[in-house]
Amino acid sequence: MSVDILIASAPGGxxxxxxxxxxxxxxxxVYIITSSKKEIAKNKTEFIIESNRDFKIFLQFYFAFKFIVKYKPKCVISTGAGVAIPFLMIAKFFLIKTIFIESASRVKSLSLAGKLVYFFSDYFFVRSEQLKNKYSKVIYVK
Known part of the structure; x- marks a missing residue:
């Protein structure tokens, strides 16, 4: 099965x-969401285990590999949080375009996930002029 875009995201905002x-x-x-709450399920949604900076991050790398091979996306996009790290790194390994969209709440510094995927992202979007001036690679959007 092939999709144009694979979206890796934490639930909520x-x-x-x-x-x-x-x-x-x-x-x-297709959405890949870190949650055990199936009630937020929509069409084209897969769920993976949540990781709070613990050993489960290794499972997320496994699932990232599994779903990238399964769906063969042309682009992997993440709006954060930690799930961005394994999905964008594995996508980059397969030479797939990667996009990270930083949270609008980040105005002075990047999120932890943002700092870690900054170098693996082909495109990195922020909504803060302060961040635009601080990081050369970011693309500022209002």
Whole structure:
């Protein structure tokens, strides 16, 4: 199975940002969400184990590899949190385009996930002029 876009996101605000950006009628995509709450399930959604900076991050690398091989995306996008790290790193290994969208709440410094994926992202979007001036690679959007 092949999709244009694989979206890796934590639930809550991170997922809300992704949902605002993508319209199912325009794009062929799949969500990968770190949650055990199936009630937030939508069409084209896979769930993986949550990791709070613990050993479960290794399981997320396994799932990132598994889902990238399964869906063969042309692009992997993440709106954060920690799930961005394994998915963008594995995508980069497969020479797949990677995009990270930093949280709008980050105005003075990047999130931990942002700092870690900054070098693995082909495109890195921020919504803070302070961050635009601080990091050369970022793309500022209002």
């Amino acid at each position: 991170h997922l809300s940002v992704a949902e605002e950006l993508f319209n199912e009628s325009k794009y062929n995509f």
